[in-house]
Amino acid sequence: MGALDGGHFCVELENRMKLQDGSDLGLEKEPETIAIEDAVKVLLQGLGEDVHREGLKRTPFRVAKALREGTRGYKQKVKDIVQGALFPEVGLHDGVGHAGGAGGLVIVRDLDLFSYCESCLLPFQVKCHVGYVPSGQRVVGLSKLSRVADIFAKRLQDPQRLADEVCSALHHGIKPAGVAVILQCLHIHFPNLESVFLDTKHQGWVKVLVSSGSGVFENENADVWSDFLGLLKFRGVTVEKILTRDSTKQSWCPSYSSSVAKIASELVAPNSAMVAAVASILRSLGEDPLRKELVETPSNFVRWLMNFQNTKLEMKLNGFSCGRTDQLKASGDVCPHKNDQMHSELNLSFWSQCEHHLLPFHGVVHIGYFCPEEVNPIGKSLLQSIVHFYGFKLQVQERLTRQIAETVSPILGGDIMVVVEANHTCMISRGIEKFGSNTATIAVLGRFSTDSAARSMFLQSMPNGNTSGML
Numbered sequence: 001m002g003a004l005d006g007g008h009f010c011v012e013l014e015n016r017m018k019l020q021d022g023s024d025l026g027l028e029k030e031p032e033t034i035a036i037e038d039a040v041k042v043l044l045q046g047l048g049e050d051v052h053r054e055g056l057k058r059t060p061f062r063v064a065k066a067l068r069e070g071t072r073g074y075k076q077k078v079k080d081i082v083q084g085a086l087f088p089e090v091g092l093h094d095g096v097g098h099a100g101g102a103g104g105l106v107i108v109r110d111l112d113l114f115s116y117c118e119s120c121l122l123p124f125q126v127k128c129h130v131g132y133v134p135s136g137q138r139v140v141g142l143s144k145l146s147r148v149a150d151i152f153a154k155r156l157q158d159p160q161r162l163a164d165e166v167c168s169a170l171h172h173g174i175k176p177a178g179v180a181v182i183l184q185c186l187h188i189h190f191p192n193l194e195s196v197f198l199d200t201k202h203q204g205w206v207k208v209l210v211s212s213g214s215g216v217f218e219n220e221n222a223d224v225w226s227d228f229l230g231l232l233k234f235r236g237v238t239v240e241k242i243l244t245r246d247s248t249k250q251s252w253c254p255s256y257s258s259s260v261a262k263i264a265s266e267l268v269a270p271n272s273a274m275v276a277a278v279a280s281i282l283r284s285l286g287e288d289p290l291r292k293e294l295v296e297t298p299s300n301f302v303r304w305l306m307n308f309q310n311t312k313l314e315m316k317l318n319g320f321s322c323g324r325t326d327q328l329k330a331s332g333d334v335c336p337h338k339n340d341q342m343h344s345e346l347n348l349s350f351w352s353q354c355e356h357h358l359l360p361f362h363g364v365v366h367i368g369y370f371c372p373e374e375v376n377p378i379g380k381s382l383l384q385s386i387v388h389f390y391g392f393k394l395q396v397q398e399r400l401t402r403q404i405a406e407t408v409s410p411i412l413g414g415d416i417m418v419v420v421e422a423n424h425t426c427m428i429s430r431g432i433e434k435f436g437s438n439t440a441t442i443a444v445l446g447r448f449s450t451d452s453a454a455r456s457m458f459l460q461s462m463p464n465g466n467t468s469g470m471l
Contacts, residue, residue: 027068028061032284039277039284040358046302048257048276048310049394055355056394063358067285068419070116070123072430073154074286081148082173086430087140087234089134098133105224107131108145112250114428117187118156118293119253121278121301122360123429126153126162127184129237131228132170133177133216138175148173149181156287156294158252159185163212171214178215180228180239185210188425189254190351190360192307199202204362208252211242255300269304279301308394337380340370340415342454343377344461348387353393356425363422363438365404368458370447378412397422397441405443415446417458 017291027033037060043057044051051060098104111128128146152165167181189205216224229237278298279289287294334337348365365387371377388404397420405418427434448454 019090019330027065028265029105032059033068036067037061037285038142039280043274043302043305043358045334046271047305047308049163049392055396059356059358062356064203066357066359066429067281069154070114071155071285073151074155076149076151078148078169078173081144081151082140085144086138086174088137089139089142090137098195102135102225102332103133104138104144105131105133105227106139107228108142109150109232109235111146112433113150114433115153115155115157115162115443117253117255118158118298120255120304121156121297122190122304123425124159124185124187125428125435126159126186127155127235128166129184129232129235130166130170130176130180132179132223136175138174145170149172154283156285156435158293159210160212161185167212167241175216178213178217178224180214180217180225181212181231182228182242183210184208184235184237185252187253188362189362190304190307190362194433197321204351206252206254209237209242232383255296255304264387269298274302274305275299303359305353307392310393341373342368342457343371344368344458345378345380345383346462347382348384350387350391350400350420350422352391352393352395352397352400352422355396355423356432357426358394359425361395361422361424361426361428363399363420364420366421366458366462367404367412368410368417368419368448368461369408370415371413382411383408397424397439401441401443405445409445413446415448416444417448417455419459419462 040060040063041051044056049056051057075147080354091099091104104159107129108131109129111126111130113124113126114130115126116122117124124131126147130149130151132145134138148164148169152162154171163181163183167179168180170176170181184207187208189204213220213225217228219225270403275298278301282289282294282297289295289298344367346364348367348368349362350365351360351362353359354361367383369378387404390400390407401418401420404420405416408418409416422439422441424439427437427439444455
């Protein structure tokens, strides 16, 4: 590895930071941004939070910036992308068949997109496969298929409309013989604080597969669809899994499809000031809150957000902790550490809300601890309750890890290792758009802080699983 010129690196970094700050400053002064910031402050206050506390001071602007980035498609036009990107390409010179710019099927697969669900304002992930049959002896630059799809993804959407709009825009923009679009969509299904204790097998995702076709793809039984699907066979896409237009809406957004959501909507009237604030955000993004698909969106979003209300609850573990500590002391007085065995509780699920962007993050917690052989290990349900207690708050992952470790330490004897693995929605639904990324944080107390062999043993015991639910 070559050595970096430290002085040159610092100058470059400072110049880039100034450029970034300058662009943010321009965005920060725009009326739409200011209106969203004011609305976010209302939402934070409705959660019982102090908008001036460290960690939340810049949250209103960060949320406004993320939302405006995530809905920039309202201000973009397809023709600005497609014009100038059509290239002459002849077909077959002789023989029977289709190829090139006269009938040869072209598919771009595995385009990673995200969009905001119009029913609840939570981001959802999209794996987009788009194809077309050229005509008129011309083809379009392949990157333009992705950019057109992204224009419509960067709007408040539902899967079927997104597929239809991408298909229609490409058909009118490049005038091919036909266009086909298949979307694999993944929507986070966030439990509320009450249901998460009742439903231990909660399914954290809702998946749908939708399609749209024009021209030669309008007939769902056309041979060209078989060719298209044949090129997607290793991606879990089959004609049997594609939802019909009538069934998509009923099974998509958890905000109105789950029984928990229906019960909540009947029993709890959302805070009217918070609902009005969300409606203001919709207007600032260029949407009409009275559009029939958006009428219930402010209430749905507020009900979801109230899962993270700052209720000032305390975790009552004193009695249990004292009894457990006496038990561990009695065992340790006989022969400290001699009969200690490592125990672990792995894959404790958690759901939380990033306090920097008001976007969900979720994953699993692994807890390792030493316990004397003659002392019974702690039950999983207690540790899971502790994880949920700290998860259902406005959080950052580093703090969540520390809080869990500090809380379980007196219960488990002080020799603690906690690993949190999480997927952050803010990593895909903002400018960075790092699909599939995963964040791990570690806290170590007592023996684990000095015993590298113990840490290694615990890390080796952790499963090599994917917590993301990524497509």
